[in-house]
Amino acid sequence: GQQVMQIPQYQHVQEGEDFTTYCNSSTTLSNIQWYKQRPGGHPVFLIQLVKSGEVKKQKRLTFQFGEAKKNSSLHITATQTTDVGTYFCAGRGENFNKFYFGSGTKLNVKP
Amino acid sequence: GAGVSQSPSNKVTEKGKDVELRCDPISGHTALYWYRQSLGQGLEFLIYFQGNSAPDKSGLPSDRFSAERTGGSVSTLTIQRTQQEDSAVYLCASSPIPGQPQHFGDGTRLSIL
Numbered sequence: 500g501q502q503v504m505q506i507p508q509y510q511h512v513q514e515g516e517d518f519t520t521y522c523n524s525s526t527t528l529s530n531i532q533w534y535k536q537r538p539g540g541h542p543v544f545l546i547q548l549v550k551s552g553e554v555k556k557q558k559r560l561t562f563q564f565g566e567a568k569k570n571s572s573l574h575i576t577a578t579q580t581t582d583v584g585t586y587f588c589a590g591r592g593e594n595f596n597k598f599y600f601g602s603g604t605k606l607n608v609k610p
Numbered sequence: 611g612a613g614v615s616q617s618p619s620n621k622v623t624e625k626g627k628d629v630e631l632r633c634d635p636i637s638g639h640t641a642l643y644w645y646r647q648s649l650g651q652g653l654e655f656l657i658y659f660q661g662n663s664a665p666d667k668s669g670l671p672s673d674r675f676s677a678e679r680t681g682g683s684v685s686t687l688t689i690q691r692t693q694q695e696d697s698a699v700y701l702c703a704s705s706p707i708p709g710q711p712q713h714f715g716d717g718t719r720l721s722i723l
Contacts, residue, residue, distance in 0.1 A: 505652075530709060540614060541701060542653070544711040589712075596641065596708035597666055602652035 503590045513609050515588075518575040520604035522588035529593045531564060531571045536603070537584045549565025578608045614715035616702050622721045630689045631718045635704030639693065642679060643665060643703045646689050653701065659685060660708055689720075696702060697722045 505522045512518055522531070530549045534542035546555055548564035548571060555562045562572045571588055584604045589598040615634040623629055635642050636644045642696040645653040657681040670676070674692075679685040690694055699719050703712035 532711060534712075541714040542712075542717050543702075544713070547711060571658070589653075591709055595656045595666070596660060597643070597655055597669070598712070599655065600653040605650075 503599045505599045507604055509605045511607045512578050515577050518578050518606055519573055520586050521572050522601045524590050525571045527568050527593055528590040530591050532589045534587045535584050580608050580610050583608050614704055615714050616715035616718050620719045624723050626691055628690045631700050633685045633702030636713055637705035639706050641708045642685050645701045646698045659714045660668045692722045694722045
């Protein structure tokens with residue numbers, strides 16, 4: 500069945516360092532979404548990527564969708580303590596309306 | 611409120627009991643999703659509703675799990691004869707149309723003793 504793999508599972512960085520999380524799908528995706536979940540909270544939508552090779556930026560966050568629409572990445576430049584949380588990707592299959600969530604990358608930022 | 615509302619926020623019950631979890635999506639959102647999140651884990655898809663179409667139940671882990679969505683709005687997720695492995699946070703999300711950003715509720719934390 501369809502799966503979305505996400506790595507790494509955990510990342511501990513010093514404030515100011517960069518951070519990247521990667522997602523890979525076994526099949527082509529129609530689109531991919533990224534969510535952030537703060538400790539004790541619920542996932543909050545960050546962005547959606549639809550086009551092959553698409554790159555979007557939100558301040559210090561850069562999101563990429565692979566050319567084959569099977570992988571995606573989220574890169575945070577110069578992390579801050581407010582970036583702490585778990586980042587999830589969610590891929591939507593080409594023929595279905597449901598989303599497959601990656602297992603998440605838990606980011607801890609040391610001040 | 612304007613967000614997705616879930617109730618109860620916490621539920622503790624004994625093994626073997628039935629539980630019913632409720633989700634009130636954002637008004638006008640046609641797509642509704644249920645997910646399960648175990649401690650420190652990702653989100654496991656359970657079921658998806660879209661308008662009046664037949665739901666996609668492919669993620670339900672066993673026949674003890676069922677869900678309904680009445681009138682295209684409120685949804686209930688029912689777990690019969692609960693087991694300890696059912697303990698998790700059950701999250702509901704809705705979106706205006708399928709494939710659009712999902713808005714999540716705060717979840718129901720279910721604990722089976």
